[in-house]
Amino acid sequence: MSTKKRFSIAPDLASGIRNTIQSASTNQGQLHYDMMSLDAIQPDPENPRKLSISHNEMVHGLLPTDPDYQKKIKERDALNELSESIKRIGIRNAIEVYKDGLKYRIVTGERRYWAAMLAGQKSVPVRISPKPEEFNLRYTQWVENINRQDLSLAEKLNNLILISEAHKSSNRGEFSEQALQNLLGISTIQAYRYFALLNADDKVIQLVNLGKINNLKLAQELCAMKDQGARNQVISWIRSSKDEVTSLVSFKESAGKKAASSTLSAGRSISLGKINNAQVAKKLFEIVLSDIKLDKYRHEFKNIDWSSSKAITKAFKSLFKSIELALSVEDPV
Amino acid sequence: MRIIAVVNNKGGVGKTTTSRFLAEYFSIVKNERVLALDMDPQANFSNRYLKMEIDPYQQEGRIPPIHSNYDPSSPEDKDWDGRSSIAGIFFGEMVFPYATYIPTLEISPSHSSKLLLAEAVTREEVVQKVYDQLSKFLALDDVKDSYDKIIIDTPPSKGPVTISVVRAATDILIPSIMEPQPMEGIYGMIHLWKSETLRRPKNNPLNLLGVLPNSFDRRGIIHKDHYDSLKNEMPDYVLESKIGRRLIYAEADAEGAAPPSIFMYPEKNIARQEILIACQEIHERMNAHVNQETF
Structure with missing residues (x-):
């Protein structure tokens, strides 16, 4: 009995087509890379990471009389190092920017931007994103x-x-x-x-x-x-x-005196003694934990096995840590 | 203005024929103002509307004829040799579209050697310029105000010229024969579509109109099986319409064919009906995507 020959796309081609279609439909606008002139890019003035040296200082040098001279020297050296690597191998990770008026503003990559400028680059690779929502940008x-x-x-x-x-x-x-x-x-x-x-x-x-x-x-x-x-x-x-x-x-x-502090010197601690009755321990635990300042730690002590002395000891240790943490913030100097 | 690019990096799958049908559908049937662009150095699309000439410097190449508006005695034209092609955009030249026998269809033809030169650029900064050149040209107010549709025939490649077309387009259509080798071409093209989609902002998508089965032979099973198989992998992107394998299409392509357009055949003609249905489906798919001003 002869069977009729049927044709179909090769399996790897079929899966390639399927994956490509899927990727395109779910990732539109996610990968817009380009080469962009440095003139078209501007740093974000509100970027949390402020460079300690200005563009002018990068180009014309630093004044040894500047009170921040040491800090600026450090910054300049770090930028020069990055700039040297850019001269050799270019910028490996694109600077992320978004369109802001006539220019493109940096989301991430400000140091790469300045280092590229120091390296004498005219343009840099960028990844262009839609303008991020303020919260996401920050x-x-x-x-x-x-x-x-x-x-x-x-x-x-x-x-x-x-x-x-x-x-x-x-x-x-x-x-x-x-x-x-x-x-x-x-x-x-x-x-x-x-x-x-x-x-x-x-x-x-x-x-x-x-x-x-x-x-x-x-x-x-x-x-x-x-x-x-x-x-x-x-x-x-x-x-x-x-x-x-x-x-x-x-x-x-x-101040010439030991400030009033309840913190003991390093390596010293106070022993709080022993309790033989688990019920008493439990009662004591509840009394201590009822302090309003320990509110936020209460959920950590929900499942204690009161029949196990080991578990109770462990819970007390943990409770004491929480107490120290909660009360230490009020510690006067 | 919608810019429809007809693409496939495999040759002989019907790109030029499809471009021609679309240009004629929108100009003759829909009475819209259409500009046809021939980005293929082979210049076959141009040849169907203009009498292209042999390039004296490159005998196998074609150059556009002298433009009817060219006046060598006019001071305005003193720096112009009277020929204009779409390839001029890569060389800083003005583009003057040519009129055709269809009143609402104009064409900016190919120029073989210039397009080959643009296609062969390798220096990164020049490549980037080629990529963006067509977008810049089509964004000109003069162009946007003059046409409703731009139909672009492309070379069988994925080189800089094709990429410049894909960057400029609002819609792409992939004609293909339902056989194993052309399937590879479809894969190459949807990859190009994906790359472009990933780089475009969401308000300016590149619409993939789909794959148009061409030279479809209903007698065997190979075309049907490949069609079904492709439809299975990309169900939203394979057209229902199929262009059959018919001699009449070759006849309509011949110089001096009468009537010159398939849309000038009698309404009952089967081939005309087939092409009309395909063009209508493409038109509907275009309308399904949000109508947009590209730039």
């Missing part, structure tokens, strides 16, 4: 810059302010610690600290913007100080310090 810039070691706290704060403003104006709900944590994928404590900084008063913000404080934990501790007298003292001391302040230890030393 978020992208955060993601792009946050892992850079040289991003200052002031730059991070400015980016955060833009993110929070864009969040509020885009009807995304309340801009809370929780929202910040979910958005940026950071730990609870980091979110808490950033949030404290966002709500800091002008004095703290000024110290951050002056570069006197570049440490998030320190900034948050300063925000949390309740003793206004002590706080003002610390602020004036930081303001008058020549360099960036990284901890309050030297303030305590310079």
